[in-house]
Amino acid sequence: MKQIKEKIRSFPSSPGIYFFKDKAGKVLYVGKANNLRARVRQYFMRSGNRHPKTEALVRESARVSFKLCESEVDALIAEARFIKKYAPKYNVILRDDKNYFFVAISKEAYSRISLTHQPDMFGSSTSKHIIGPFTDGGALKETLRLLRGAYPYCTCKPGTKRACLNYHLGRCLAPCVHPKACAQTKRNVQAIVAILEGKRNALMRALTARMKRASRAEEFQKASEFKKQIDGIQNIFSHRFFLERFREIKQAKPQWSVVEKKIQLLLKTKKTVGRVECYDISNISGTHAVGSMVVFGNGEPSKNQYRKFKIKYSGDTPDDPKMMAEVLARRIKHSEWPMPDLIIVDGGKTQLSAAQSVLPKTQLVMGLAKKQEELYTPVRPLPILAKNLGKETLFFVQRIRDEAHRFAITYHRKLRGKIR
Incomplete structure (x- = not known):
């Protein structure tokens, strides 16, 4: 046991998979870790809460080895491959009633x-x-x-x-x-x-x-x-x-104050950003065109405030920017709806320009283009890659954009089905 603990000190703090083996060299257990040294060390820490089956694994193990991986994704895939190859008995026992x-x-x-x-x-x-x-x-x-x-x-x-x-x-x-x-x-x-x-x-x-x-x-x-x-x-x-990082975002919702400060920095403003509206257009070659408006308050959806628009534009060719301008112009006329602190349109520079042409000069607005995941703002000449926004802001803008797209597609399908 002492020799194993000494060996663990030399383990790297890197992603990889680790193997517990018995005296004959037979693999007893295969696991993956983002930090090999920290993860394997946990097995040998004194704790009254340690599972009896984990105790049995530690007692039966005579040596521990590892295999480095380039990333945690590599480790996930390698772990599955080696579990299938060796079928270690403790990989089955320690799962309890959980399934692979x-x-x-x-x-x-x-x-x-x-x-x-x-x-x-x-x-x-x-x-x-x-x-x-x-x-x-x-x-x-x-x-x-x-x-x-x-x-x-x-x-x-x-x-x-x-x-x-x-x-x-x-x-x-x-x-x-x-x-x-x-x-x-x-x-x-x-x-x-x-x-x-x-x-x-x-x-x-x-x-x-x-x-x-x-x-x-x-x-x-x-x-x-x-x-x-x-x-x-x-x-x-x-x-x-x-x-x-993905698990961190999923387990703990991004703090809105962090996202708000990032948006203020991007738009060079000190205005409060609480109510955010996002707009998307859905159509097939200009037919059955609809627009969607989804609303988030302090980073969370307010579904009772979502709105749908049946677009009236009837040009000879499909024109998403003109459709976006129509939807926003109609939205602004609804003075009974709370005004947004920020408007996000699905699209790039062209959609952003269309939005600016009908919105008040004081309205904060930005565009998020899907293809390259680029963010366009009126105050910056070049777009910003969404991946450079920081994990909290990236998670928010993608979430609200995808929600607007989902809402538009759902309405478009419903409308198309009725016409058929």
Whole structure:
């Protein structure tokens, strides 16, 4: 025991996985950690609250080793791989009544991805691939969310007849309603499977080779798509403590005072920012166009104050900026509604200019563009990358923007359904 404690002192304070082994070298337990030294040291601290099964693990262990990982996402994936490889007895015992998470890949033409606690229920008739086990459900879900940004995939049930909200958010290619998207969705799922099985480096090499071939053949659009996928993977795995920051945000809601100060700094104002309204436009080639207004008070949604607008614009071509200007002009006329401290429009410089053309000069306003996640303000000549706003402000602006988009899409679908 003393030798193990001495060895732990030399463990790095880095992400990785650790192994408890018996005298014969058999693996008893595999775990992951964001800080290897701190996590493994906890097992050997004196505590009356330690679980009897943890006590048994420590008594039976003769040595402890580790394997470094580049990030916590890497550690999550490596842990699942080694649990599957060694099937350590204490990984089963210490779970108690909790279940591991598994990723199931369906057999449809476009391969859906879903999570399950019971892989045995996914027989060969419904699932062609099961990946796992994963011990941290929250980290796994966030990793899949990030991967979906680089590799959009489908989660809709078979028989779906309309494109889902994820399609409009760029997280799905809607193969369930657009058969031509099946092939690309299948390739995206194959890439995600490779990453979750620890074959990221091989995938990166393959993507780099394809990008170079496309570039030599002067297929620059295709090369750009491969580059986007490579960048997406690098972004996910380059941040060592990304999942830790994600959990901090989820577990503790951002303090509004922090977000408010950041907004005041961005807009170069000392005005109080409490009521924030966000606007989005939804239409298909200009038809059934609608606008949404969602309201947040001190960082929290006030759903009873949400409003919907059936857009009257009837130009020959779709014009989102003009539609946005119409919605805001109509909103300002409602003097019976509390006036906003800040207005956020979904869109970039053009939408921001359209908003400014109808709003009072004193109204604080900014635009958030989806494609590059850039924030546009009237007081700065260049946009600001949303990722540079700080985690609290980033979480807020993305949350209110996505809520406005959800509300607009829901109303648009409802209106379109009635007309049919």
